[in-house]
Amino acid sequence: MKAKDALRHIDPLRLLALGLLIAPPLALFGLGMLWLWQTGSLYYWLAALLLCGAAGYGLQHWLQRRDRRLLAEASTEPDPDWPPRAEVVWRDVEALAEGLDWQDWPLTEGPRLIELGRLTLERVARHYHPKAEQPLLELTVPHTLLILERACRDLRRDIAEQIPFSHRLTLGDLIRIQRWKGSAEQAFRVYRVGRLVVNPVDALISETWRSLREQGTGVAQAELQGWFLRALVRKIGFYAIDLYSGRLPLTTEDPTAAPSAETRADLARAAATPAPREPLRILVLGRANAGKSSLINALLDRPVAAADTLADTTREFYGYPLVREGLTEALVIDTPGLDGNRVDEATLIDAALAADLILWVSPAHRPDRQAERALLEKLRAAQAARPEHRPPPLLVALSHVDQLRPARDWQPPYDLREPTDQKGANIQSAVAAVASDLAIPLERVVPVVLTDERRYNIDDGLWATILDQQDQAVRTRLLRCLDARRRAENWDLLRRQMIGAGRLLMKLPARFKASQTRQD
Template identity: 55%
Template sequence: MLNRSDRLRLAALLLWTLPVAALLPLGLWRLWETGTVLYWMAAMVACSALGYGLQYGLRRRDARLLAGAQTTPDPAWPPQSKTAWDAIEAMATAIQPADWPLSDGPRLADLGRAALDQVARIYHPQKAQPLLELTLPHGLLIIERACRDLRTEIAAQIPFSHRLTMGDLLRAYRWKSTASRLLDLYRAGRLVINPASALLGETWERLRGRAFDAAWADLHRWLLQEYVRKVGYYAIALYSGRLTLTTDAPPAAATPASRRDQARAADTASNQADEPLRILILGRANAGKSSLINALFGRLTAPTDVLPDPAMPVTPYRLERDGLTTALIFDSPGIDTAGLPPKTLETLVADADLVLWVTAAHRPDRQGERTALDRIRALWNSKPDHHPPPLLIVVSHIDLLRPPREWQPPYDLINPQGTKAANIRAAVEAVAADLEVPTADAVPVCLAEGRVYNVADSLWAALLERQGPADRVRLLRCLDERKRSENWSLLRQQLAGAGRFLATLPRRIIG
């Protein structure tokens, strides 16, 4: 219903437009009189066709621009987050703009809630109302982040969005139906006065209207989809521990455990402020684990000055090299010895960003290693909200393969010539099959002192290749740690706040 002020506004508008609107019938009359009306019609058809083509092209360009301005998932997300993102993406794609008018605030809030619910359901599948698992500050954080991003995107993508007020938009919405009713009236009148031109005009109107409506629908759809994606993105970031309540910067500060290990590292140079990459060396006794560390360092690093830690039977060394995130590399006792109990092994692999598994090429009984490795893999797979650390198999003792007397590196292992090279290649394939890893993840080396081979080139290259995935594991590990410490520090703050409140309570009551 039009209220009184709207009606007066409408009258003002009519008075403004009446003289201009009268020009059309008057002009047509004049054209008719001079016999040029057909030319005018031809020009009108040509202009309409050009205009329609231009509008069509613009719409396609806009669609491309909008598609480019689309929230995408973080490539560093673990598998569970990717599942959640697929659900959000499916929800965004299925959105019909007609179902979600922008003027209906409560309905839009429902849409945001549905996106949140979608994510919560994946992280808390056993809960009937998973959304209720979210704390109030965390809920507010998602809204804050999603709104911040949407604001910058809208400002960047929608022309004049920084000049249009919410009132403008609402008024435009309210007026739309009135205006179209009036337009219908005008069209009917025109049809009576001049059927031919009205018919042409009608076709033109329709084409133009359709093109503009479609462009508006595209924008409307983009807005809704981005809204869902943004809410989903931050909900996923929060549930997977990548968003914490207190700070914004990606956390890579050294965790307490790594600070301790750095202090224990044989080479106690200045401690790194950033969290180091934690590389864990595992394997059976005598496989060549300690020799691997020496070969990687290129010199003997005696861990004599290291304090023995009975709870953690591993020895950390600092590993620095161009192109590699500063790392701590941990030497461990054989997995088949009493020196590495299963519980300790579990803690170690849970904290590792990269695992180097050393196995001797000349010892073909690998059932025990396979069992241990499968247990470790099961442990990793039980945490879908984490990436499993990359695993590299180091196949040592290749110099002892048949013929054992022959040792004349380098060997071409891609096109093996001679028995030794063929045996090395066969050993690598056997190890890969026994431990169920791709052959590309097994690197043959010799670690015997004075005979070190294939470490400086192939092994280092394989290590550096796995740095990206290992860094992702490191970052998630830091975030977990920060979330843990944040929980405590927030609780401390809140308790302190509550304490202050209680202390001043008597005064407040009396005052």
Template identity: 35%
Template structure:
């Protein structure tokens, strides 16, 4: 006589659970025999009560159990890289472990190829086979880096992963599938023996989304997500030019990120004629001003260098004032508009026309919209001549423009709102100042505070601006080394 497979698994389950049930029964009998039964139940109830309260507190604070690490995007990535990363992230969320078993290396390789193809077609849209438009060493580098990161994650997050062999892992995987069947039998048995408690538990698991996790498994889903996002991360870094494979050396290869630029941060001061650009630069530089011809972008730009102690240098570019019909940057738009990491747009509070300023910002935004591998520098609107607003004879700073208390403060607030609306710049990025010579400058400290706040965005713009130059130097260095080795051979 041959028993059905389900009955055989039921016998296995009973053989595993009966010793534990017997141990529980013997323990209760021992507690009753030594008059510790009440004390034991009170202690057990106390532990379960504390666990229940802690569980409710964790759920209230939205602290999830077993948080596994996720792969994050690089904050220095360009808008083009961020766009394809969003697609990779969506692909990782939608992957089904049933379609890509961890034991099927061919399917996993196909998954990685799909990720690389998606990234390649995004950065090389005109190439017939974009995934082939990359050096072979770069593909090998992606494989190397993903393998290294996955190994590190396994060592840190998966218990005994450094002890299990592949054969043992395959056997455990088969047992895992069998135990899932045993768990299903247990759930069915609980439904038959105690439907009053089993049905609410099943419904609770269903509505909390736990049933949906049974077919795919938390660990399998995390491993596949990590594989997809790690592959996408390094593919984006390579195709965008922000990462290069290391050059072999005697000390062994080391991953080489994009070289940090040693160029100073570039700040452009732009604005209409007589808006107060030169006075602003004098106020910013003070005694540290030193005229220089370092890296001029055009003949019409005057460059000033600001260096204080051991901090990095700043180059401040004073540009000619533009009118409604004449713009200095039209002569060399390819170099001029994309050559800065932060823009101070000087707007006089007494000038009514904003068309020239709006045209300048429109040209600047269009330039970067057409070059998604670059990041547009942050723009601060510096509203000058606020001391000349009505009432003309009143000038008793400071003025609170957030909650104006008098007519002067209200007029300053109105001027800021006008500039913000006309130029599509946030009110928080519009800074009112006075540069009059008799009463001294006012609110320059607010500009320095705003520059510090925009520092991360400026560094990102600088990083992407200098990236092609750094990569060109790296390519020349590698070619020189290869030619030197060829000559030796």
């Protein structure tokens, strides 16, 4: 139907002029084919045509795969520093991005792209404000602008680095291409009809090659526009999740650049040197006389914490700087026993929530672990009530393994995977029992001996496990410091806003008086 409509608009004289123009090249083509047939070279020419065409098509296919790979490498990935809740939100953002049809969101229509950004923000906000009728309205104006600013900055970088000649393409080019697209397609259809009338064989060959080219380039164009739309959704979703996870403050300062109030207080109680920046907070918990202070002395390799055979030696929270090769700046904090009367459970849980790594000391020769399990369950419940935070890794130092039966037999090292004697088998059983009683992964329970004369498995076992959990502890510290920075930022902004409003109110009488004078 479209071809008939196009033929009605063709001027016969113009068609004649077109025929006269293309007659010499067509004659040359026909004579050349006749010459090839007469010399017996036609089949060789056709074979060369097919080989070159196949090679060109293969090269084009390879280039397309290379471009796809480059675009895939520029894809936005979730941040490993996000809290657990963010994983569900990111999957929802991914579903939105993958479900887009590029034809529904033209790149030349700005309002449609703004609508797509609003839809992405609303999709993320709904997870964090499920009861709000319009969750998007819960975003503050500065944070909304910050999300768009960061997303556009990343998109600009990705487009400039991944899309060829993007630095020469202007918005005017896009508009002109879109404006002339319909006219160009109509003119091209007229040309194809005319070529079909003049030379059917040549038209058939050209249409075949055109179909092959469209399979290679038409899909690439669709993929490019689809990539841009998916990248836009992912970027906006990424920074929206960053905001709700507490990782997108309005200021750009390092949140760990200064020690927190808790760190300064812990260092002051231990008369230690103030920290230049916020360290990893490693909290040592356990029942009285389990070996907490002895563990700290073993980690620091010097006697700094008061360790005694009497219960409840530690009466306060004391922080000791821990400097060892391979570990970032850290503060190991000694605490009173959880079964003593020096501190209540709520205080211990609050301290654990503010920690980046927890070392739980449990004596191997005391099977009554009900109090330890009860406190751990309360701690886990408190952590589950804060899905926007990342819980710190928890390691168990199983102390006093040298006192397991046979008590007099102590000849380390012991192979706990395949023990060859009764002592090693009992240590292995104690590790499994503690992991089951406290609901801790088996690989996070480390048997140790903390007395100076029998010190065992500190460097090879416990220290290696601490270093293995260091990355997760650093992520926990980042979220903790960002949360503190956000609270301080809110108060600081409010203070500055109140000061600015006060100054404006003080100037109002003078401005009103000046206005009255001008009117008079």
